[in-house]
Amino acid sequence: LVEMEAGQFTLPTTFFFDFETRKTLIGEPANAALLDGAEGRFMRALKRVLGTSLMHEKRQILNERVTFVDIISRFLKQIKTRAETQAGRPIDAVLSGRPVVFHGTGDPREDQAEADLRACYLAAGFKHIDFMPEPVAAAISSGALDHPDQIGLIADIGGGTSDFSLFRSRPEGIEILANHGVRIGGTDFDRSISVDLVMPLLGKGTLLRKVIGPGTTPAPAAIFGDLATWEKIPFLYTPQNQRMADEMVRLAEEPGKLARLSTVLRDELGHELAFAVEHGKIAANNHDSSPLIELDQIERNLTVPVAPEALDQILETHSKKLTEGVSETLRLAGVKAVQVDRIVYVGGSSLMSTVAGTLKAVFPEAQHTFSEVFTAVTDGLSIAANR
Numbered sequence: 001l002v003e004m005e006a007g008q009f010t011l012p013t014t015f016f017f018d019f020e021t022r023k024t025l026i027g028e029p030a031n032a033a034l035l036d037g038a039e040g041r042f043m044r045a046l047k048r049v050l051g052t053s054l055m056h057e058k059r060q061i062l063n064e065r066v067t068f069v070d071i072i073s074r075f076l077k078q079i080k081t082r083a084e085t086q087a088g089r090p091i092d093a094v095l096s097g098r099p100v101v102f103h104g105t106g107d108p109r110e111d112q113a114e115a116d117l118r119a120c121y122l123a124a125g126f127k128h129i130d131f132m133p134e135p136v137a138a139a140i141s142s143g144a145l146d147h148p149d150q151i152g153l154i155a156d157i158g159g160g161t162s163d164f165s166l167f168r169s170r171p172e173g174i175e176i177l178a179n180h181g182v183r184i185g186g187t188d189f190d191r192s193i194s195v196d197l198v199m200p201l202l203g204k205g206t207l208l209r210k211v212i213g214p215g216t217t218p219a220p221a222a223i224f225g226d227l228a229t230w231e232k233i234p235f236l237y238t239p240q241n242q243r244m245a246d247e248m249v250r251l252a253e254e255p256g257k258l259a260r261l262s263t264v265l266r267d268e269l270g271h272e273l274a275f276a277v278e279h280g281k282i283a284a285n286n287h288d289s290s291p292l293i294e295l296d297q298i299e300r301n302l303t304v305p306v307a308p309e310a311l312d313q314i315l316e317t318h319s320k321k322l323t324e325g326v327s328e329t330l331r332l333a334g335v336k337a338v339q340v341d342r343i344v345y346v347g348g349s350s351l352m353s354t355v356a357g358t359l360k361a362v363f364p365e366a367q368h369t370f371s372e373v374f375t376a377v378t379d380g381l382s383i384a385a386n387r
Contacts, residue, residue, distance in 0.1 A: 001378060017043075018040040042271045050112075054068060073121075097381055100164075157352070182322065184318050185347075193311070203261050220248075241265055279294075291308075
């Protein structure tokens with residue numbers, strides 16, 4: 001694998017457009033700039049934009065008007081450059097992983113999403129582009145060939161999608177029996193936790209006095225949902241939203257809570273809030289003694305307890321969708337759950353206990369193994385590309 005940084009073989013798909021230096025930072029430097037309070041715009045979870053009209057809309061960032069094709073291609077260009085530096089020669093061909101589905105089975109945006117991803121690779125300087133479903137690559141890297149005639153399931157739980165592949169190991173190679181995916185991933189987990197636990201502290205569900213006449217009305221829910229959604233956060237910091245938040249503070253039955261929302265918008269703290277939710281989720285999943293979502297950046301000593309059992313309840317809807325995705329994969333393959341010998345987990349979000357708990361309920365007799373969850377797909381792609 002190519003070293004993205006010294007001793008590091010993975011690279012966060014994050015961007016920071018620094019308003020002071022006019023530079024575009026990618027990966028850990030982007031995360032650090034955001035958390036250090038640099039002035040700029042942060043972006044993450046851009047895979048979700050593929051196939052949508054947002055991909056080709058131009059927006060002003062730093063000194064230029066760019067599309068998401070331009071932004072993603074710069075990320076791919078950096079990977080290409082680092083690979084070429086280590087290989088000592090130009091590289092113009094790529095075998096790219098892709099989710100089984102970007103948006104949903106039968107969704108008309110599917111073909112467009114792959115076309116958009118291809119356009120990003122072309123813009124980055126690649127000439128020959130092929131795609132392989134990420135779970136297929138993970139099956140190759142899992143050592144499935146060492147277990148002939150076994151039936152296995154690759155559960156690839158990423159940031160934005162969950163992909164399932166049933167496969168049978170053959171002496172001559174891996175036979176893929178069925179692929180299926182659902183648009184559920186780590187960012188959805190984070191969003192649900194944020195909406196249920198954090199947004200009520202910012203005024204979600206509180207009442208506003210009517211401007212004219214007696215009575216109250218609920219605070220508009222849309223802005224809280226957007227603030228809990230990684231890819232929408234950069235577009236919330238508008239004068240219109242700030243005026244709306246200030247007006248809600250004026251009309252609020254609980255003005256202190258809406259004042260926090262106003263602070264988040266004014267000081268552009270949406271991503272700091274999102275990182276706090278992610279860290280709290282990880283702490284709860286690691287069974288820390290008193291896991292908390294710490295919101296000191298919004299208000300001193302503001303915290304939210306996040307117990308593992310509360311997480312299971314919050315994520316129950318997502319758990320059901322994962323179960324439905326697995327069940328559909330079994331149906332497509334004509335395989336019963338009891339016939340599956342091994343479950344291989346890949347993708348960072350597969351480490352969530354709610355994921356393993358959901359799949360163990362479906363496959364109680366199978367062996368459950370965690371591969372190199374962060375690099376399994378890349379390992380498999382490099383083996384496949386070499387062949």
